[in-house]
Amino acid sequence: xxxxxxxxxxxxxxxxxxxxxxxxxxxxxxxxxxxxxxxxxxxxxxxxxxxxxxxxxxxxxxxxxxxxxxxxxxxxxxxxxxxxxxxxxxxxxxxxxxxxxxxxxxxxxxxxxxxxxxxxxxxxxxxxxxxxxxxxxxxxxxxxxxxxxxxxxxxxxxxxxxxxxxxxxxxxxxxxxxxxxxxxxxxxxxxxxxxxxxxxxxxx
Numbered sequence: 001x002x003x004x005x006x007x008x009x010x011x012x013x014x015x016x017x018x019x020x021x022x023x024x025x026x027x028x029x030x031x032x033x034x035x036x037x038x039x040x041x042x043x044x045x046x047x048x049x050x051x052x053x054x055x056x057x058x059x060x061x062x063x064x065x066x067x068x069x070x071x072x073x074x075x076x077x078x079x080x081x082x083x084x085x086x087x088x089x090x091x092x093x094x095x096x097x098x099x100x101x102x103x104x105x106x107x108x109x110x111x112x113x114x115x116x117x118x119x120x121x122x123x124x125x126x127x128x129x130x131x132x133x134x135x136x137x138x139x140x141x142x143x144x145x146x147x148x149x150x151x152x153x154x155x156x157x158x159x160x161x162x163x164x165x166x167x168x169x170x171x172x173x174x175x176x177x178x179x180x181x182x183x184x185x186x187x188x189x190x191x192x193x194x195x196x197x198x199x200x201x202x203x204x
Contacts, residue, residue, distance in 0.1 A: 011023075017058075020039075021059045024038060024059070024063030025070070027064070027123075029067040030123065038154075039151055040154055042060065044161075047160070061147050061148045064147035064151065068126040071127055071130065075126065076130035076133060104132040108132060108134045108138065110187065112142040114186060116149075153179075154175070
């Protein structure tokens with residue numbers, strides 16, 4: 001891990017904001033590059049005065065959007081025809097697919113936003129969005145919102161903690177737990193509001 005962190009600091013320092021953009025684009029697609037080891041070193045470089053914090057966050061967030069769109073379009077152009085044609089062989093019928101698509105069209109905003117905050121899910125949430133052909137404006141907005149929050153948290157961890165790798169790992173884990181708890185509360189509120197609206201429409 002020590003060698004990897006040093007390599008990332010060197011790479012980001014050499015490539016600048018382009019390096020942040022590319023690494024976060026990879027992180028948001030299918031490449032196993034954790035954002036927890038990309039953004040804190042960039043935040044540390046900002047603390048050293050070698051980079052600008054605002055541009056660090058913007059570069060990481062923009063890279064996340066580009067990587068998310070890579071998955072979105074792969075799912076949109078390849079996933080749907082393959083699922084409909086071959087899904088029956090793995091018990092995924094077109095009816096099942098239509099249910100998932102209907103759910104995501106109804107709840108795509110909260111799903112995309114929360115998904116961008118959660119480990120593992122942030123790599124995958126763009127796939128159902130692409131399968132459901134989610135509105136580009138909504139997909140971009142909620143992806144940028146979720147990714148921007150997460151990128152900012154990690155960048156500021158690196159900024160305040162510096163190059164102490166053990167503390168970065170510890171606070172990154174705390175951040176993940178806090179984000180998961182926040183997401184659970186947010187989803188709970190969303191479900192409660194949605195059910196209340198559904199009951200109101202039923203009685204009206």
